[in-house]
Amino acid sequence: MLYREMGKTGDKVSILGFGCMRFQEINGRIDGQQTERQLLQAIDSGVNYFDTAYVYHGGKSESFLGEVFSKGIRNSVKIATKLPTYLVQSRRGMDEVLETQLKRLKTDRIDYYLLHMLTDFASWEKMKRLGILDFLQKAKLDGKIIYTGFSFHGDRENFKLIVDDYDWDMCQIQYNYLDEYYQAGTEGLKYAASKGLGVVVMEPLRGGRLVGRIPMEVEKIWSRAEIQRTPAEWALRWVWDHPEVTMLLSGMNEEAHISENIRIAGEAYPNSLPKEELAVVNRVKEVYQNLLKVGCTGCRYCMPCPSGVDIPNCLGIYNDKHLFQTKRTKIHYFLMTSGLVGGVPTYASRCIGCGKCEKVCPQHIEIRRHLKDVARTMEYPAMKQLTGLIHWGIKGYDLVKKRKNSFD
Numbered sequence: 001m002l003y004r005e006m007g008k009t010g011d012k013v014s015i016l017g018f019g020c021m022r023f024q025e026i027n028g029r030i031d032g033q034q035t036e037r038q039l040l041q042a043i044d045s046g047v048n049y050f051d052t053a054y055v056y057h058g059g060k061s062e063s064f065l066g067e068v069f070s071k072g073i074r075n076s077v078k079i080a081t082k083l084p085t086y087l088v089q090s091r092r093g094m095d096e097v098l099e100t101q102l103k104r105l106k107t108d109r110i111d112y113y114l115l116h117m118l119t120d121f122a123s124w125e126k127m128k129r130l131g132i133l134d135f136l137q138k139a140k141l142d143g144k145i146i147y148t149g150f151s152f153h154g155d156r157e158n159f160k161l162i163v164d165d166y167d168w169d170m171c172q173i174q175y176n177y178l179d180e181y182y183q184a185g186t187e188g189l190k191y192a193a194s195k196g197l198g199v200v201v202m203e204p205l206r207g208g209r210l211v212g213r214i215p216m217e218v219e220k221i222w223s224r225a226e227i228q229r230t231p232a233e234w235a236l237r238w239v240w241d242h243p244e245v246t247m248l249l250s251g252m253n254e255e256a257h258i259s260e261n262i263r264i265a266g267e268a269y270p271n272s273l274p275k276e277e278l279a280v281v282n283r284v285k286e287v288y289q290n291l292l293k294v295g296c297t298g299c300r301y302c303m304p305c306p307s308g309v310d311i312p313n314c315l316g317i318y319n320d321k322h323l324f325q326t327k328r329t330k331i332h333y334f335l336m337t338s339g340l341v342g343g344v345p346t347y348a349s350r351c352i353g354c355g356k357c358e359k360v361c362p363q364h365i366e367i368r369r370h371l372k373d374v375a376r377t378m379e380y381p382a383m384k385q386l387t388g389l390i391h392w393g394i395k396g397y398d399l400v401k402k403r404k405n406s407f408d
């Protein structure tokens, strides 16, 4: 494992951080045994930074880390968690959230305390009006917070304004080879680093879009490259190649991925990719830029939708249709959104246009407009009737089964 300094704090942190928002679940609950094993696997291999948030896994991510770290591990790891700026409405609310987090995490201090999801300078100003400066100062004096930071999902200019407006120790930005000029981007990354902030990168694989099933054109480019790497390794190495990046977070939940990431993190020195290899990544980037329709990362911040639309699923399948140019995506869309699988229909045309989702989407996606497109191109004219019939059939079957059971 390689380590870099977290900006002016001087803390030596592993260049691979464990993102704690995608633990494996069984029936909606964190799979405790497996997740604990994975956390220990990472710690044994040198990972010393764990990133969670008040809202991850409905609050259970923090509690789970608290359980594991209280078994004699706490002092060998750094915990980063976040104040939900979109939920907190008062100065007192900030204290309440922090106290809850300390209890959940079974600790007396948070090493890195971030304001979660600032989207522009106005969102930072709002927090100032609510008393965030007093809150941070007091919490630091009391030793409950060691270092401060913020996670960001807005444009570059607003990012710089926030960087300059407080004595931050670190920040967290979205960064990967598709997002060089998006949100804070390379310019924001360099700016924050030049001001002494540690920079933690989230979404290095663009919510998994850059790995797994990849378009044929992209596959061809990777396979013709002189050096053979997996798509994940190319993407991670590209991020780590930037000396201004302190670490990247990976939402790991499979042992094989953890092992692979740890191996790569042992070799990823800054400025180590030669220009020929960077050119290969650039060619892949061009292909994606031509094919991707919607920049959804699948983070699910927009969920639940009051009308029952599974927004990331609809947008994901829609993207797949353009990435892979296959006719089968329409059938897949029907299977995944008609309610045939989950029991509840979640297709795009259920959207009533309330706009709730767009207010929280960190990628600023015009969700309503895209859902209209999804409905127009992916839904069969008879889809609603067919879905209605299926549900009528399922209900009828359940009723018959119930009656039969009551006679048995």
Ligand code: SF4
Pocket: 304, 305, 306, 307, 308, 309, 311, 350, 351, 352, 353, 354, 355, 356, 357, 358, 367, 368, 371
């Ligand atoms: S705009 Fe549509 S998709 Fe978004 S929350 Fe409202 S109903 Fe759901």
Ligand code: SF4
Pocket: 295, 296, 297, 298, 299, 300, 301, 302, 303, 311, 312, 315, 360, 361, 362, 363, 364, 365, 367
């Ligand atoms: S639409 Fe936005 S908020 Fe919803 S999953 Fe995609 S990126 Fe996340």
